[in-house]
Amino acid sequence: MQVPEIRLIRRLDCYDSWVHTATTTSSERAPRIAALIVFVGYLIYLGERSIVVAKGNISSLALIGTTFSNRRQLPSYLYQHHGNGYDGQFFLRLALDPFVLRLHAFGITLNGAFRDQRIVYPFLAWLISLGQHHWVPVTLVIVNLIAVTVIAYMGAKLAHNTAHPAMVGVLLGGYFGYTMSTGRDLAEPTAAAFLLVAMYLFEHDHLVFAGIAFAFAGLALETELIVPIALGLIWLLVLVRKRRSTMNPAVFLIPGLAALGFQGLLHVVLGKVAISGDLRGNLGIPVYSVLVGIVHHAHALSATNLIWFGQLVIIALFVVLAAMNLKSTEVPLYLKVAWGLMLILTLSLSGEVWNHSSYFRATDILWLTSVLIWSRSRPTHWWPAYLGYIATIVSVVPLLLFF
Incomplete structure (x- = not known):
């Protein structure tokens, strides 16, 4: 016959075992839950935008403008808008054949050699299309749908030690900047997906594979090189300090060499330094362009400007939260350095970014690093996440109604 104390101890042991199992199971399920929520949300959003806004012609999402396209040379199944169009038209052009790097092809003219350096997103769309040109407008959307799902999944994996990893995954994948990117065939989600995969591989000591993933991220968008640069520093x-580092330099050398190698290839093919046009167009005087942008959007009261200010406030909130938690031992050093570098870069972006309502898609790395620093410092209050969700929902409304 068992004495009461022994029975009590065994019950407590069973309870501790059950709690540990439940917690582990919840942690393992969180990435799948986050990915499912984001996948379904974007599927509904992109479906409505393709059917209602684009009136069934999904190529309309790329916003091919008359300024950079010739109707007589443009494939008949591609919809042409009047005016300048938007950046998605250049990704669509490259996706029709990513091996044709010249500035003019398929009736579309790239507005700079720097467009060619962002090759990964259109290459993946071309790959999934199996080279069938008429499928490219569809595969561009599919690639981005997969990308935001991966962002949510990997974001939850990277936030595994937080109280609500699924919430973090949804917050990252549901960034309002990605609603603009997915709705207009842009590369930010694809680049960020590779970046988060690389960060996860790095944190689990798969440094060579992390370097390869960083290389894909950097060839999708050059801003993603911020993280391997942080690792190199x-x-x-x-x-x-120690004259010996245990970190395999391959993790930052592989993406660096890949970026330099592709720049060299573009110089041979086009006779131009591709990245130079990118730097001239997107960098300005630090802080000055930010202030000019604020004045510009405050000049007139409109729904677009109100949304812009709301998005700016949400980003600023998470930047402040990240700054307040930089001393946390739960946050890895490379994430802090990458956040600092991205903050400097964000404040140095030109008026080309700050004067237009592009949903701050160019600052998505600042968003990702800020949210991860905040969440991994084990916050006690999660209301900022709900504000992020509300900002995304409000931001989506205009995109569900207009191009």
């Missing part, structure tokens, strides 16, 4: 700092 840390490696140098450790080398200077």
